[in-house]
Amino acid sequence: MPCPALPEGFDFTDPDLLHHRVPLPEFAELRAAEPVRWIPQAAGIAGFQDEGYWAVTRHADVRYVSTHPEIFSSTLNTAIIRFHEHMERDSIDAQRLILLNMDPPEHTRVRQIVQRGFTPRAIRALEERLRNRAQAIVANARTHSGPFDFVTEVACELPLQAIAELIGIPQDDRVKIFEWSNKMIAYDDPEYAITEQVGAESAAELIAYAMGMAAERKQCPAHDIVSTLVAAEDEGNLNSDEFGFFVLMLSVAGNETTRNAITHGMHAFLTHPEQWELYKRERPSTAAEEIVRWATPVNAFQRTATQDTELGGKHIKKGDRVGIFYASANHDPEVFENPGEFDVMRDPNPHLGFGGGGPHYCLGKSLAVLEIDLIFNAIADAMPNLTLTGDPRRLRSAWINGVKELQVTAG
Numbered sequence: 001m002p003c004p005a006l007p008e009g010f011d012f013t014d015p016d017l018l019h020h021r022v023p024l025p026e027f028a029e030l031r032a033a034e035p036v037r038w039i040p041q042a043a044g045i046a047g048f049q050d051e052g053y054w055a056v057t058r059h060a061d062v063r064y065v066s067t068h069p070e071i072f073s074s075t076l077n078t079a080i081i082r083f084h085e086h087m088e089r090d091s092i093d094a095q096r097l098i099l100l101n102m103d104p105p106e107h108t109r110v111r112q113i114v115q116r117g118f119t120p121r122a123i124r125a126l127e128e129r130l131r132n133r134a135q136a137i138v139a140n141a142r143t144h145s146g147p148f149d150f151v152t153e154v155a156c157e158l159p160l161q162a163i164a165e166l167i168g169i170p171q172d173d174r175v176k177i178f179e180w181s182n183k184m185i186a187y188d189d190p191e192y193a194i195t196e197q198v199g200a201e202s203a204a205e206l207i208a209y210a211m212g213m214a215a216e217r218k219q220c221p222a223h224d225i226v227s228t229l230v231a232a233e234d235e236g237n238l239n240s241d242e243f244g245f246f247v248l249m250l251s252v253a254g255n256e257t258t259r260n261a262i263t264h265g266m267h268a269f270l271t272h273p274e275q276w277e278l279y280k281r282e283r284p285s286t287a288a289e290e291i292v293r294w295a296t297p298v299n300a301f302q303r304t305a306t307q308d309t310e311l312g313g314k315h316i317k318k319g320d321r322v323g324i325f326y327a328s329a330n331h332d333p334e335v336f337e338n339p340g341e342f343d344v345m346r347d348p349n350p351h352l353g354f355g356g357g358g359p360h361y362c363l364g365k366s367l368a369v370l371e372i373d374l375i376f377n378a379i380a381d382a383m384p385n386l387t388l389t390g391d392p393r394r395l396r397s398a399w400i401n402g403v404k405e406l407q408v409t410a411g
Contacts, residue, residue, distance in 0.1 A: 006026060006029075010026070010039075011039055011041060012026070012027075012039060012055055012299075012300065012323065012325060013046065013053075013081050013082040013300065013323065013398045013399065014398070015082075015396045015397055015398045016396070018299065018394070018396070018397060018398065018399075018401070019394055019395070019396035019397075020394065021394075022296075022299060022327050022401060024327070024328075024331055024340075027057050027325065027327065027328035027331065028328075028331070030055065030057045030328070031057045031058050031328060031332060034312075035056070035057050035058040035061060035312045036054055036055070036056055036057075036061060036311050036312030036313065036314040036316075037054065037055045037057070037314075038052060038053075038054055038055075038314075039052050039053055039054070039055050039323070040052040041053065044085055045085050046081070046082040046083060046085070046398070047082070047083030047084060047085065047087030047092060048077060048083075048092075048321065049089075050319075050320075050321065052321075053081065053302065053320070053321040053322065053323045054311075054314065054316055054320060054321070054322045054323065055323050055325060056311065056312070056322055056323060056324050056325060057325050057328040057329070058312065058328075058329065058332055058334070059329040059330075059332035059334065059335045059350075059352065060334075060335075061311060061312050062324045062325065062326065062328075062329040062352055062356045063329075063352065063356045063357055064311065065303055065311070065322055065324050065356065066303075066324060066352075066355060066356025066357050066358040066360065066361075067356065067357050067358035068358070069103050069104055069107075069303075069358060069359055069360075070104075070306065071305065071306055071307060071309055072303035072304070072305060072306070072322055073103050073303055073304045073305075073306050074100065074101050074102060074103055074107075074301075074303060074360065075096050075101055075102055075103045076304035076306070076319075077092065077302065077304045077321055078092055078095045078096065078098075078100075078101040078302075079100050079101050079301040079302060079303070079360070080095070080101075080301070080302070080399065081300050081301060081302035081321070081323050081398065081399055082398035082399060091200070097241065097242070097245045098245045098248060098249050099111060099114065099245070099246060099249055100249055100253065100301075100360065103359075104359055107359050107360075108359065109236075110238070110242060110246075111359065111363070112236075113229060113236060113237060113238055114229060114238070114246055114363065115363055116225075116228050116229065117166060117167070117225040117228065117229060118363050118364055118366065118367065120366065122166070122225065123366050123367050123370060126162065126165055126166065126367070126370075127370060127374075129165055130158065130161065130162055130165065130370065130371065130374055131374050131378075133157075133158060133161050134158055134371075134374040134375045134377075134378040135378045135381075135382070137153075137154055137157045137158060137375070137378070138154065138375070138378040138379055138381075138382045138383060139382055140153070141153040141154050141383070141410070142382055142383055142410050144409075144410060146409065147389045147390075147407045147408065147409050148407070148408065148409070148410075149405050149406065149407060149408075150263060150266055150406040150407070150408045151259070151263050151403060151404060151405055151406050152405075154262070154266075154375065154379070155259045155260075155262040155263040155266070155375075155406075156178065156259050158258075158262070158371050158374070158375050159254060159255045159256075159258035159259045159262075159368075159371055160174055160177065160178050160255055160259075161174070162254070162258075162367060162371050163177070163250050163251065163254050163255055164177065166225055166250075166367070167213070167224075167225050167226055167247065167250070168213075168222075168224045168225065168226055169213075173209075176205075176209070177206065177209075177251055177255075178255070179202070180202040180203070180205055180206040180251065181202075181206070181251035181252055181255050181256060183198055183199050183202035184199050184202050184203050184206075184248075184251070184252060203248060206244075206247065206248055206251060207244035207245060207247070207248055208244070209247075210243055210244040210246070210247035210248070211240045211241065211243065211244040213226055213243070213247075214226065214229075214230040214238070214239075214240040214243040214244070215240055217230055218230060218240075226243070229243060229246070230243050250364075253362070253364070254364050254367070254368070256297070256400060256402070257297040257298060257368070257400075258297075258368045258371055258372070260295060260297040260400065260401060260402050260403060261291055261292050261295045261297050261353075261368070261372060262291075262371075262372060262375055262376075263295075263392070263403040263406055264291070264294060264295030264297070264401070264403060265291035265294070265295060265372065265376065266376075266379070266386070266406065266408075267388070267392055267403070267406060268291065268294050268295075268342045269376075270386065270387065270388045270408070271388070272342045275342055275343070275344050278344060278345070279344055279376065279380060280380045280384055282345075283377060283380070284344055284345055285373075286344060286345055286346060286347045286349065287344040287372075287373070287376065288368075288369045288372040288373050288376075289346070289349045289351065289353075289369070290342065290343060290344045290345075290346045290349060291344075291372055291376075292351060292353035292354065292368070292369075292372070293330045293336075293346070293349060293351035293353050294330075294342050295353070295401065296326050296327040296330050296351075296352075296353050296401055297353070297400065297401050297402070298326060298353075298399060298400065298401070299325065299326065299327045299399055299400070299401045300323050300324060300325045300326060300327070300399055301323075301324055301326075301360075301399070302321050302322060302323050302324065303321075303322045303324065304319065304320070304321050304322065305317065305318050305319060305320045305322060306318065324356060326352045326353060326355075326356070327401065329351075329352045329356070330351045330352055330353060335350060336349075336351075354368070383410050383411065384411075385410070385411025386408050386409070386410060386411050387408060387409055387411050388406075388407070388408055389407045389408060389409055390406075390407035392405065392406045393405040393406075
């Protein structure tokens with residue numbers, strides 16, 4: 001099959017493209033004909049002084065890159081595939097302190113500590129509180145007599161509350177966490193008028209807040225996750241800086257991604273009414289995984305080759321950036337039967353919406369699945385006749401598959 005001729009200048013990380021759609025047709029062409037493809041970029045446009053990146057589109061190849069950190073590094077250029085064009089190299093390098101951007105063995109050390117907060121016991125301890133919060137969120141949304149924004153009234157709230165519950169953020173402070181995390185990812189969208197400086201300042205404020213929590217727990221340990229992670233640093237716990245960057249990662253990786261999965265999931269249900277009827281009737285345990293596959297809230301991350309290597313028949317040079325496109329992998333017909341169909345009974349469902357395996361597989365997967373299950377059960381109980389009143393308004397972002405508004409009525 002001949003190599004597909006993408007339009008000149010076509011870039012899978014172009015925020016203007018992703019503002020309108022996920023490029024699934026172009027992904028399908030590459031998977032079939034050129035699953036590893038060089039995508040040219042003007043030097044500096046993504047924050048990197050190079051000439052582009054390799055787009056990896058097949059499920060098997062995305063998994064391979066994800067599970068071989070010795071060949072494909074998260075640290076060298078971080079996992080973020082596109083920053084803004086004014087990003088300074090020092091600012092990129094500073095992000096290596098975030099777990100997402102670490103390689104083993106440092107990644108292994110930090111992950112072994114923070115995963116104490118995500119044990120099955122820790123998640124079970126949250127379940128009843130989160131169920132009550134999900135029901136309260138939906139009950140409040142139901143009081144609207146006319147159209148309302150599903151994103152702000154429903155989808156945003158539970159992921160924020162889950163993270164806040166997990167690490168013990170007081171209720172009065174939770175809105176600040178929400179605002180800071182929004183500003184950190186919204187710099188690509190002109191509607192928000194968020195400058196790169198504002199985003200950086202928000203990140204700094206969030207880190208400082210978390211470091212303050214860590215310092216308090218070191219002085220006065222409590223029976224909570226923060227104390228478990230930081231109160232005994234000499235016993236292999238996190239120092240204050242590490243805890244600050246951990247909370248920063250949670251605020252995006254846990255809050256923004258789950259929020260968008262819920263929003264995309266609701267839109268999918270309401271545009272596939274037979275699936276919504278099936279869900280309300282059966283409440284399948286498989287639904288959350290299909291929602292994440294369908295939504296794929298993180299369109300792509302990147303790795304950087306640590307050595308010359310081959311992938312998909314292409315020679316990748318040491319230092320080349322490699323984009324791993326989860327949205328493409330999650331529509332790979334070699335893995336998924338009828339991948340273009342939204343099917344909440346899909347089983348098995350080996351999607352890569354939580355990462356492609358390996359050291360960076362999502363720490364909070366079980367918490368995210370719980371949140372999705374709880375909120376859709378609450379919606380099915382209290383707002384079974386929810387209807388769309390407008391098309392989703394997408395976030396302009398180079399790597400987040402985000403929705404910033406979805407108008408609905410309770411029916």
